[in-house]
Amino acid sequence: MKATSSSPLVDALPVVIHDLHKAYRRGATSTPTLCGVELTVDAGECVFLVGPSGCGKSTLLSILGCILTPDRGTVQVLGNDLSRLDETSRSTLRRNHIGFVFQRFQLIRGLSALENVCVPLLLRGESQRVARQRASALLAQVGLGDKGRSKPNELSTGQCQRVALARALVGDPELILADEPTAALDATAGQEVMQLLRKLTTGEGKTAIVVTHDPRILDFADRVLHLENGRIAEADLSTTAASAGTWR
Amino acid sequence: MWFLAIKTLLADRGKLATALVGVVFSVVLVNLQGGLFLGLMGKASLMVDYGQADIWVGHRGMHNVDFTQDVPVRWGYRIRGIPGVKNAEPYVIGWSSMALPSGSFESVVVVGCEPASLLGNAWNITQGAPSSILEPDGIVVDELEAEKLEYPRMREVREINGHRARVVATSRGILGFLVAPYVFTTLDRAATYLEKPLDTCSYFLVQLEPGADAQQVCEMIHDRVPHLDAQPRDDYARMSTEFWMTRTGLGIIFGLATQLGLLVGLVMVAQTLYASVLDRISEFGTLKAIGAKESQVYRILLAQALMLATLGSIVGLVVVAVVQHYFSSPRTTILIPLSLSLGSCALVLAICLVSSLLPYLRVRKVDPMMVLRS
Numbered sequence: 011m012k013a014t015s016s017s018p019l020v021d022a023l024p025v026v027i028h029d030l031h032k033a034y035r036r037g038a039t040s041t042p043t044l045c046g047v048e049l050t051v052d053a054g055e056c057v058f059l060v061g062p063s064g065c066g067k068s069t070l071l072s073i074l075g076c077i078l079t080p081d082r083g084t085v086q087v088l089g090n091d092l093s094r095l096d097e098t099s100r101s102t103l104r105r106n107h108i109g110f111v112f113q114r115f116q117l118i119r120g121l122s123a124l125e126n127v128c129v130p131l132l133l134r135g136e137s138q139r140v141a142r143q144r145a146s147a148l149l150a151q152v153g154l155g156d157k158g159r160s161k162p163n164e165l166s167t168g169q170c171q172r173v174a175l176a177r178a179l180v181g182d183p184e185l186i187l188a189d190e191p192t193a194a195l196d197a198t199a200g201q202e203v204m205q206l207l208r209k210l211t212t213g214e215g216k217t218a219i220v221v222t223h224d225p226r227i228l229d230f231a232d233r234v235l236h237l238e239n240g241r242i243a244e245a246d247l248s249t250t251a252a253s254a255g256t257w258r
Numbered sequence: 259m260w261f262l263a264i265k266t267l268l269a270d271r272g273k274l275a276t277a278l279v280g281v282v283f284s285v286v287l288v289n290l291q292g293g294l295f296l297g298l299m300g301k302a303s304l305m306v307d308y309g310q311a312d313i314w315v316g317h318r319g320m321h322n323v324d325f326t327q328d329v330p331v332r333w334g335y336r337i338r339g340i341p342g343v344k345n346a347e348p349y350v351i352g353w354s355s356m357a358l359p360s361g362s363f364e365s366v367v368v369v370g371c372e373p374a375s376l377l378g379n380a381w382n383i384t385q386g387a388p389s390s391i392l393e394p395d396g397i398v399v400d401e402l403e404a405e406k407l408e409y410p411r412m413r414e415v416r417e418i419n420g421h422r423a424r425v426v427a428t429s430r431g432i433l434g435f436l437v438a439p440y441v442f443t444t445l446d447r448a449a450t451y452l453e454k455p456l457d458t459c460s461y462f463l464v465q466l467e468p469g470a471d472a473q474q475v476c477e478m479i480h481d482r483v484p485h486l487d488a489q490p491r492d493d494y495a496r497m498s499t500e501f502w503m504t505r506t507g508l509g510i511i512f513g514l515a516t517q518l519g520l521l522v523g524l525v526m527v528a529q530t531l532y533a534s535v536l537d538r539i540s541e542f543g544t545l546k547a548i549g550a551k552e553s554q555v556y557r558i559l560l561a562q563a564l565m566l567a568t569l570g571s572i573v574g575l576v577v578v579a580v581v582q583h584y585f586s587s588p589r590t591t592i593l594i595p596l597s598l599s600l601g602s603c604a605l606v607l608a609i610c611l612v613s614s615l616l617p618y619l620r621v622r623k624v625d626p627m628m629v630l631r632s
Contacts, residue, residue, distance in 0.1 A: 072627050075547070077626045077627050098551065101549050104547075104548070104549040105549025108549075110547055110548055112547075116540065116541070116543075116544040116547075118262075118265075118266065118538075118541045118544065119538070119541070120267075120268065121266070125261075125265060129262070129545070129548065130549065132261060132262065133545070133548065133550050134549075138261060177548075
């Protein structure tokens with residue numbers, strides 16, 4: 011089975027997980043990380059994953075991002091059953107339909123802000139001209155229209171994360187996966203980044219899954235899922251805050 | 259991918275400079291070693307290259323232009339009778355010694371040519387004329403051998419093997435592979451200096467009629483005079499060169515030194531690319547995490563290696579040209595044909611591409627998961 015290459019399956023839910031199991035093996039020892047996770051995420055929804063360190067949040071995010079493969083269970087991302095995709099198809103799905111925001115931004119040092127945002131498009135084979143046009147527009151949307159030529163070391167951490175956000179969105183992905191996007195930011199910068207994330211995802215009907223430890227940003231979630239002992243133990247913790255529209 | 263490759267390569271100027279030094283070093287070393295080698299080996303066949311003969315005919319088993327065996331001059335008649343042969347002139351090369359003003363002696367290689375045609379006479383004449391050797395006791399010496407011969411002046415009289423010799427002309431740049439200076443004169447006078455019988459010579463220099471096939475004429479010479487060997491000019495030049503290469507180990511020595519230079523260059527390039535990749539390993543992880551294919555990652559490394567090879571080759575060839583301009587001399591000739599320059603660049607390019615495999619093997623193992631764990 012190949013990953014969808016053009017528009018996503020509009021009828022399919024972005025994320026459907028059933029009985030997901032994942033364990034890490036070191037020698038003869040196997041450490042279960044995810045034990046029977048069940049999850050469904052609606053299109054346009056912004057779901058936060060919270061839980062203690064080592065509970066499997068990043069593992070779940072990696073599986074959704076087609077970086078890791080599950081041991082057992084079914085995972086459907088944008089209508090694609092990951093267990094039926096080969097390595098190349100998973101890379102293609104990731105490149106064309108999923109945007110990543112990392113905790114430490116992971117910008118490429120040698121590239122300017124604009125060039126960093128261009129990277130996903132260049133990997134897709136877009137021309138430099140098209141990539142630069144789209145990247146410029148997105149940088150302007152995240153408030154860094156005048157910082158296109160700046161290198162990552164010339165930007166503040168908040169600005170770096172906004173560049174990373176623009177990079178995640180430049181390919182117009184249907185699914186955004188953010189791993190602790192505010193962990194390296196102060197309170198103000200964190201709020202700004204989350205406001206942008208919500209504005210640029212929900213406003214465009216994109217689905218976002220955010221892993222976080224940061225209680226200050228829970229208000230931005232449509233749904234908060236608590237992951238503990240490899241299971242989603244608690245759900246809909248703060249829908250009230252989200253429905254109150256505090257992120258808007 | 260070029261864009262990413264160039265930008266990330268230029269981002270770390272220090273590592274770029276280190277890698278470039280490796281490539282430049284390789285290019286310079288290969289060209290200079292090769293150029294010196296070709297320059298030296300060119301001297302081994304100098305007489306053949308400039309002798310104006312299409313075919314060199316000598317005693318059976320001839321293998322080096324400077325080491326000769328006598329053959330009867332009368333066999334020249336048989337050669338001249340072969341279809342396609344325009345003329346076949348006897349030629350003498352042999353060892354003697356010149357008495358110096360200080361009372362010491364210097365070994366010289368005496369070269370005697372037929373006075374009527376002057377075939378095989380000295381070239382690059384700077385004083386006097388080629389035909390000056392027709393004057394009584396006339397000899398031509400090379401001005402670059404002046405120190406060895408204790409600075410002979412024009413018209414000065416010397417003694418070679420106890421016989422009078424007068425410097426009537428000088429040449430420039432006729433320096434052989436051996437340390438002994440060449441002395442050009444007429445056939446008869448050379449025989450006197452060498453104490454050879456007048457009815458013997460070292461070679462017959464054969465010139466062909468237009469359109470005659472040199473290989474075919476050589477075979478006919480073999481058939482008609484079985485005691486003689488005949489070689490077209492280029493073949494005999496190669497044979498004279500190979501004599502020194504194979505019998506002295508010079509080829510192996512130069513070859514090893516060149517290979518060592520290439521190896522050092524390869525290690526420097528591979529090490530630098532590898533260090534650069536290690537330094538940016540998380541960036542490669544990021545590229546993989548956002549969907550870069552293995553082939554795209556490898557293309558970045560390949561493009562960087564290609565750029566290093568191209569830049570390094572250009573800089574290296576400029577350095578080589580400067581060194582050649584200032585340091586190449588008739589005595590220490592640095593002979594760099596275009597084929598050597600292009601060949602060295604191709605070799606360095608291949609090395610750089612191979613060098614990119616090492617960092618690629620490291621990058622292949624990069625788990626994109628690492629960027630989520632950082």
